[in-house]
Amino acid sequence: MNAYSGRLAQRVAIVTGASRGIGLAIAQRLVAEGARVGLTARRPEALAEAVAALGGSAYAVAVPGRSDDPEHRAQAVHQVGEAFGPVDLLVNNTGINPVHGPLIGLDPAAARKILDVNVIATLGWVQEVCAAGMAERGGCVVNVSSIAGLAPSPGIAFYGVSKAALNHLTASLAVELGPTVRVNAVAPGVVKTRFAAALYEGREDEVAARYPLGRLGLPQDVAGAVAFLASDEASWITGQTIVCDGGVSLTGRAG
Numbered sequence: 001m002n003a004y005s006g007r008l009a010q011r012v013a014i015v016t017g018a019s020r021g022i023g024l025a026i027a028q029r030l031v032a033e034g035a036r037v038g039l040t041a042r043r044p045e046a047l048a049e050a051v052a053a054l055g056g057s058a059y060a061v062a063v064p065g066r067s068d069d070p071e072h073r074a075q076a077v078h079q080v081g082e083a084f085g086p087v088d089l090l091v092n093n094t095g096i097n098p099v100h101g102p103l104i105g106l107d108p109a110a111a112r113k114i115l116d117v118n119v120i121a122t123l124g125w126v127q128e129v130c131a132a133g134m135a136e137r138g139g140c141v142v143n144v145s146s147i148a149g150l151a152p153s154p155g156i157a158f159y160g161v162s163k164a165a166l167n168h169l170t171a172s173l174a175v176e177l178g179p180t181v182r183v184n185a186v187a188p189g190v191v192k193t194r195f196a197a198a199l200y201e202g203r204e205d206e207v208a209a210r211y212p213l214g215r216l217g218l219p220q221d222v223a224g225a226v227a228f229l230a231s232d233e234a235s236w237i238t239g240q241t242i243v244c245d246g247g248v249s250l251t252g253r254a255g
Contacts, residue, residue: 007231009034012084014076016067016125017094019046021193022144024053025219026091029227031059035089038080042066057083067094067121073128087129088139089230092122095144097159100198111158118162119169126173126183134181141177142229143170143185144222147245150187151252163187167241174239182238184229189245191217212247 013030017023019041027037027050037060041047047062054060061083065072080087096117099110126141148156149163167185174183190199190207200207200216208215225244228234243249 007033007233008089008227011035011089011230012038012080012087013089013091013230014038014040014080014087014125014129015091015093016040019043019050021195022188022191022219022222023091023093024050025223026093026144026226027054027060029220029223030089030091030230031055033227033231035230036060036084038063038076038083038087040065040067040072040076040094067125068116070124073121073124077128077132081132086133086137088134088137090125090129090134090139090141091144091226091230092125092141093144094118094121095146095159095162095195097156097195099158100155102154103157106158114158114162115165118159119165122166123169123173126177130177130181135177136180138180139182140230141173141181141183142226143183144226145170145185145187145241147187147189147243147249150241150243150249170241171239178238182229182234184234184237184239185241186222186225186229187241187243187245188217188222189248191219191222193219210248210251211245212250215246217244217246 013035015023015027018027018039030037031054039050039062044064051060051062063076063079145166146163148160149167153160170183170185190196
């Protein structure tokens with residue numbers, strides 16, 4: 001039991017991209033604090049393992065699919081509602097970055113795909129839960145962004161562009177959906193996951209030395225920030241992008 005057990009009791013959440021890494025850590029933290037959670041990701045087998053890790057169907061339900069598929073989003077909101085009740089917490093964690101290199105050589109098709117998944121799908125998820133009643137009942141949205149959206153990030157520049165757009169989307173939705181729905185974002189630095197492995201593998205000590213707190217992030221670090229923003233303790237916070245990066249952005253670096 002953690003110190004905040006029960007803080008999210010009676011909450012029903014959807015966490016996208018939740019089969020591993022940051023998304024799974026967020027789902028674990030939400031369940032530990034009393035929530036029931038719907039998990040989405042592309043691979044059914046990995047999602048089934050995640051549900052088992054969360055304690056089974058009494059705590060979590062899996063809905064496989066792609067976040068940029070509108071039919072999947074509608075199905076997920078419906079299935080989670082059938083299992084646990086109306087969704088009142090949405091965590092948009094799904095994100096992709098299939099390219100590395102300078103912007104001048106970026107394939108426009110890849111750029112469109114990044115925007116579709118990282119930005120347009122996020123808006124689609126918010127539209128879906130609001131259409132299902134969140135806008136009237138009240139609720140909370142937390143978007144997982146990145147410090148790459150706060151300053152230029154050579155090599156992953158268009159990923160950063162998409163996250164900058166996500167930060168602005170967060171603020172814009174907060175204005176439109178208040179006072180019933182709060183919308184915030186968390187912007188991590190480099191977190192030790194498979195998704196970010198290329199940014200630190202083989203040179204972790206060197207990368208960690210750039211961070212004032214002397215280490216890279218862990219998925220649980222991001223999960224704690226998300227759980228706070230989802231809780232009533234953050235009831236007067238909306239439209240904010242909370243930096244969770246071990247202090248690295250204070251040094252002028254974006255990871």
